[in-house]
Amino acid sequence: MxxxxxxxxxxxxxxxxxxxxxxxxxxxxxxxxxxxxxxxxxxxxxxxxxxNKERLLNEAVNRAFDWFADRLERAQDEALPAARIRQAARAYLDWGLDNPGMYRLMFEWGYLGDISPESVFARRASWRRSRSLIEFGVSQGTFRRDLDSAVAADLMWATCHGLTSLAISGRMFGNPGTVDATVVRERSAALADALVDTWLSDWTGPPRDL
Amino acid sequence: MxxxxxxxxxxxxxxxxxxxxxxxxxxxxxxxxxxxxxxxxxxxxxxxxxxNKERLLNEAVNRAFDWFADRLERAQDEALPAARIRQAARAYLDWGLDNPGMYRLMFEWGYLGDISPESVFARRASWRRSRSLIEFGVSQGTFRRDLDSAVAADLMWATCHGLTSLAISGRMFGNPGTVDATVVRERSAALADALVDTWLSDWTGPPRDL
DNA sequence: TCCCGTACTTAACGCTGTTTAGTGACCTGC
DNA sequence: GCAGGTCACTAAACAGCGTTAAGTACGGGA
The missing domain is CATH 1.10.10 (Arc Repressor Mutant, subunit A)
Structure with a gap:
């Protein structure tokens, strides 16, 4: 080596x-x-x-983290903060559901080994982007004045992971194979949207536009 | 056999x-x-x-699901809806962090095999309890009138799983062993609380009582 | 005493990650 | 032109894995 x-x-x-x-x-x-x-x-x-095998998988995981961060960064062409944060959440879910094997290795085999400093940096950057996006939304009046952007960003990430992980393992909407994959994808996305909905300053009901 | x-x-x-x-x-x-x-x-x-080994692990998992559901059910002695749903979330996180190996087997090794009908039933019951608790909170005026209890219950479960899973794998607050376990536990609980906070009808700021 | 079933074990198979001891081709120096 | 050495790679083996086939020891009934 x-x-x-x-x-x-x-x-x-x-x-x-x-x-x-x-x-x-x-x-x-x-x-x-x-x-x-x-x-x-x-x-x-x-x-x-x-x-050894662990190092091999570890390197594959680190590449995947970069690829994942790249995809999240690309999915940022919406203009308005709420739409953009929803877009990021969807990109997260889509990446995980498109690459379930790698996703599991990345987020559920944590004991494998520490992820590379570059990957840690990339993930922090993604998190910071979410946070400043939320802050921007607050300053624009889209999100509630009292929303803590750091907490909201953490919640967004944890929820995206929870939805993705449960969707992959089939522990939320039924076992994979027995339930249509697109249905799982849509329901997960709808739930991520719902989280963002609760942050809206003018939120008064179930999912709407923007 | x-x-x-x-x-x-x-x-x-x-x-x-x-x-x-x-x-x-x-x-x-x-x-x-x-x-x-x-x-x-x-x-x-x-x-x-x-x-075979798969059946053995499967049976162990099914027992653990019952044990888990039991623990969640027991953690329901708070009177007010908001406190009670937070209590359930904490019980969830605590169980996962107390039994990380089993938790991973239960929720991340979904391909292992389908869980038993009894476990599915127990989980549905837990979910329904969360939902009706949220509904009760809405009717009491604790939670916002426009909160969809089914969506909120799904979000609660997905978020609890996301927090637990990330805490176990060390992908959220730093790698396990390098970060104090009680800190991870507290931060996870605080985030679960924050989710409930956004549902409060009179929510106007960062975490408070009730 | 013989027999049979029950509860368990020994030995083996093919698979795994990993190590040791090579093999053969190519480059360098004379 | 050929010895020597290095470089990239491989064959064979080891211990440990899940699993199976065959065998053993024992206890109760005829």
Whole structure:
């Protein structure tokens, strides 16, 4: 590991293959031999590029965190604060439901190892963006004057995670496979919207526009 | 399995040992041989009582769901609706943080297998209790008139799960071990309280009593 | 005493992550 | 042109995993 073969291309292939296997067979189904076979090398070759399986998965997770943060950042083209925060929540849910295997590895296998400083930084940046967005909404009069932006941002993230996690494990709206995935997606999004609704200064009823 | 030895006491021991191992070494650290060694039998004996490891864990999970529902039900001695719903949220968080291994198995290993009809029923009952509690709060004037009790109950559960899950994996307030557990517990509880706060009809600021 | 069923164990299989000991191709120096 | 060394990779093995097949010890009835 410390002195890796001079073939960064292969390291990349290993990571990409690992990421696709994580989605195909779930984090627990990934084996060193399966990764190796798919890239056409022997299992021991992987150990020339990664110290062990944990490090390999950890690196895959760190890449995914960057990818995830990227997606959240991109989903910011709405003009008004409420619409924009809802857009961010939807982007969160969508990413998690599109990449359930990786999502579980990222957020539920915390004992795997600490995430990279870059990923921590990216996540903090996303959180700060949410927070300042909420603050902006408060200053614009969209959200209630008394809304604490830090608390609201924390709640937003925790709720998005809760919805995504429950949707993936099938513990909220029925088991996956038995319930239509798009229904789960819509109900989750509706609940995230509902959270934002409670922050509106002029909120007087069930979901509406803006 | 289908024709088990006439020793229900041993089946019980296996389940109890499995449950404690889940907490001690995490769900992924549990092995048939470890369970067997602890109860003083050989690993194959377990197969006389449970079809395989998945069924064993599944049964342990179902017991835990009952235990969890029990705890939530017990935490209902507060008189006023807002205090009582907060109490339920705290009981939820506390149970999860007291039993992180089992909690992960229950809510994050959804692919393990469907939970038992009894557990599904118990969870639905808990959810309905939350909902009617919120409805009662609305009728009492504690919560905003326009609050949808079904949506609020869903949000409460999703948020409690999100907070618990993030607290366990260390993805919200820092990695476990590096951050004081009681701090994580308090911050999670404060956020759950904040969610309830937004439902209050006379809510005009940061956390207060009731 | 023989027999049978019950409760349990031993030994093995194929899988896993990981380590040790190579193998073969290529580059360098003479 | 060829020895020596390095670099990228592999084959074989180890311990541990879930699981199965075969076997053992014992107790009760005929």
């Amino acid at each position: 410390s002195a890796r073969p001079a073939n960064p291309h292969l390291a990349n292939d290993i990571l990409a293959t690992t990421a696709s296997l994580i989605e195909e067979v779930g984090p627990e189904g990934v084996t060193m031999r399966a990764v190796a076979e798919r890239i056409g090398y022997s299992a021991t070759t992987i150990y020339l590029y990664f110290e | 289908s024709a088990r030895p006439a020793n229900p006491h041993l089946a019980n021991d296996i389940l109890a040992t499995t449950a404690s191992l889940i907490e001690e070494v995490g769900p992924e650290g549990v092995t048939m041989r470890a369970v067997a060694e602890r109860i003083g039998y050989s690993a194959t004996t377990i197969y006389l009582y449970f079809e």
